[in-house]
Amino acid sequence: MADATFVLDALGEASRRHLLELLHERGESTVSELVGASEMRQPQVSKHLKVLREASLVAVRPEGRHRYYRLDGRGLETAHAWFSSFEDVWRSRFDALDELVSTNHEEHQP
């Protein structure tokens, strides 16, 4: 299983998250298609894709001189599992009254 460290580090940059969202919308895409759909230039896209690939967040399928990238469920599942380990916390807030109290308390601090 992909290490959560690599996955969360890779997701810590907005441009990489944007690439993932593009791949989610468009499905399998080549590098140049991603370049066209984003504000980035080709070398940056390739470099970000490399980081995402090392985190098992995307997978690649070479075909001719193109390389088709797609989302890889392994990295996404790793991240999801990391957050699920905190599930008790964010789930309990729906019926926790002290959450509301302390939140108001903090918002009154400048």
Added chain:
Amino acid sequence: MADATFVLDALGEASRRHLLELLHERGESTVSELVGASEMRQPQVSKHLKVLREASLVAVRPEGRHRYYRLDGRGLETAHAWFSSFEDVWRSRFDALDELVSTNHEEHQP
């Protein structure tokens, strides 16, 4: 709701993730307790806690000259929601399995 950008950026550093894990294990903790339980020094812990607080990942409760920090479900839920938007991708890895054990997914988000 906390912006997923802030949350995922905040989670992109290992030391901040470590603080969250410490708070999850120990429950509500003061800054000096977190300093003792980590390899960081007090100013760094305070600064990281500030970032986590701005992302709604932790909340603080002042008491005397101590400040008790604890996990905040809002930021965690924001991150979880971001990953859930990709749920179809990482879940599709288990499609074959789901057909065999179709009674396992009782959770459904409205």
Added chain:
DNA sequence: GATTCGTATTCCTCACAAAGAATATGTAGG
């Protein structure tokens, strides 16, 4: 085999963020 296209990689520079040190703020207790 030369050329062209798609992509990856290297090198360089620069910005930003993290760590360190010192100091400020705030609170309890004498």
Added chain:
DNA sequence: CCTACATATTCTTTGTGAGGAATACGAATC
């Protein structure tokens, strides 16, 4: 008040990582 303690904040230094330009690699086409 003064001191001791807990935490936050500023300032500086340092280092990591993103972006740009140029180049290298690989595959298809001629």
